[in-house]
Amino acid sequence: MRMMAAILFEQGKPRPYATSRPLVIEEVELDGPGPGEMLIEVAAAGLCHSDLSTIENQRPRPLPIVIGHEGAGIVREVGPGVKDVVPGDHVVTVFAPSCGDCRYCVRGRPNICPTGNAFRATGQLPTGGRRLKRLDGTPVNHNSGLSLYAQYAVVARRSAVKIGKDIPLDDAAIFGCAVMTGAGAVLNTARMEAGAAIAVVGLGGVGMNALFAAVAGGAERIVAVDTNPAKLELAKQWGATDVFLAGNEDCAAQVREATDGGLDTVIETAGSIAAMQLAIAITARGGETISAGLPNINAQVSYLHASMVSEERSIRGSYMGSCVPERDLPRLLGLYRRGKLPVDKQPHHLRSDQRGVRPAERRHGAAADAAAERLTRSKVDRGARPIRCRTASGAAFSGMKGDQFSATIAVGVFQTTLNGPSAWISPIIAGLDKGWLRCMSSA
Numbered sequence: 001m002r003m004m005a006a007i008l009f010e011q012g013k014p015r016p017y018a019t020s021r022p023l024v025i026e027e028v029e030l031d032g033p034g035p036g037e038m039l040i041e042v043a044a045a046g047l048c049h050s051d052l053s054t055i056e057n058q059r060p061r062p063l064p065i066v067i068g069h070e071g072a073g074i075v076r077e078v079g080p081g082v083k084d085v086v087p088g089d090h091v092v093t094v095f096a097p098s099c100g101d102c103r104y105c106v107r108g109r110p111n112i113c114p115t116g117n118a119f120r121a122t123g124q125l126p127t128g129g130r131r132l133k134r135l136d137g138t139p140v141n142h143n144s145g146l147s148l149y150a151q152y153a154v155v156a157r158r159s160a161v162k163i164g165k166d167i168p169l170d171d172a173a174i175f176g177c178a179v180m181t182g183a184g185a186v187l188n189t190a191r192m193e194a195g196a197a198i199a200v201v202g203l204g205g206v207g208m209n210a211l212f213a214a215v216a217g218g219a220e221r222i223v224a225v226d227t228n229p230a231k232l233e234l235a236k237q238w239g240a241t242d243v244f245l246a247g248n249e250d251c252a253a254q255v256r257e258a259t260d261g262g263l264d265t266v267i268e269t270a271g272s273i274a275a276m277q278l279a280i281a282i283t284a285r286g287g288e289t290i291s292a293g294l295p296n297i298n299a300q301v302s303y304l305h306a307s308m309v310s311e312e313r314s315i316r317g318s319y320m321g322s323c324v325p326e327r328d329l330p331r332l333l334g335l336y337r338r339g340k341l342p343v344d345k346q347p348h349h350l351r352s353d354q355r356g357v358r359p360a361e362r363r364h365g366a367a368a369d370a371a372a373e374r375l376t377r378s379k380v381d382r383g384a385r386p387i388r389c390r391t392a393s394g395a396a397f398s399g400m401k402g403d404q405f406s407a408t409i410a411v412g413v414f415q416t417t418l419n420g421p422s423a424w425i426s427p428i429i430a431g432l433d434k435g436w437l438r439c440m441s442s443a
């Protein structure tokens, strides 16, 4: 079948991305599902910081590639051998599907199953091969076995988890990455206990979901740290007991002072060396620093070896929130149903309101117009349900001033992303204006 997709042809293009346009919306061919696969109509796909990192070439990927690794959709067709899912079922995608057989999988740690690395590096599906190609026949690579910046995706059965039809798919989408990663870091990796004292460093989509989970899990003290004062305000509204502005030299000392020497558990979600060093510095003696933010592939962090030994400190990674998706997605969605993971309540969440986005599109007219024209001319299946995009990432907002942040909360995320580092998204805005995409934010 033919459909529209946003293709990344080159990593590391120069900024501003609104000009260099690393993503190109193009009509592509998608083969039907093979054995063990299914065709999903993408209902919503997130704009995660990892997508931006891919564009920035923080992690090399085979090109060309359709990115997008966090989403939800409706099963439209199943391949041979798929028995437990039928067309019409709703699913959340999993960007780190597992083999089920290796030593990690059998120990209940499918999130670190190494089979994912192989197909991620070669741009193939976990079931082997590619289902995407350009109209001239050139193969197009898959991102993490998914490729969700498209109207449809063919994915392996194990790349998705069936969910209840009562969950709005645009909310469900960010459970595929931001929620599993953030809430999972607190509930699974840290195994936070009620009454605990915990800090979250970095309040993007992952950090905010870590905060929600800390509140839901009954933390007694929740310290939130970010470089953006507006996010600290949000964090207070959502249950942080103490907030600290990062980016100044005194921050670590202030947190240590206020918490009698630091927190027992500190979750770092920004994926930067500065954030990680701050997280280590505000971890108490005997405490644990958990990093859930994906840094540049070559980034190295240093710490005092002696203090790690004599103060019994530990440093741990948390990938996809140490989740077993089949076990944890229903649990996390259950918390959402109870209002404990209120991804839909965030004030900058914008549902399908395209009006607020148009001024931004006009400001960056040329690139957006070109993409819009292609869309208009293309033979897209107009009857298809529009894709919904939302960002769960703080990337779009980093470095913004508080008033800017509030203003963009009011008018919608894509205005923000054009101002901020995520300006690569401008072709997508054109798609949005044409009704192909629907956008919302939970940055």
Ligand SMILES: [Zn+2]
Residues within 6 Å of the ligand: 048, 049, 050, 051, 069, 070, 177, 178
């Ligand atoms: Zn992600």
Ligand SMILES: [Zn+2]
Residues within 6 Å of the ligand: 098, 099, 100, 101, 102, 103, 104, 105, 110, 113, 114, 115
């Ligand atoms: Zn495995």
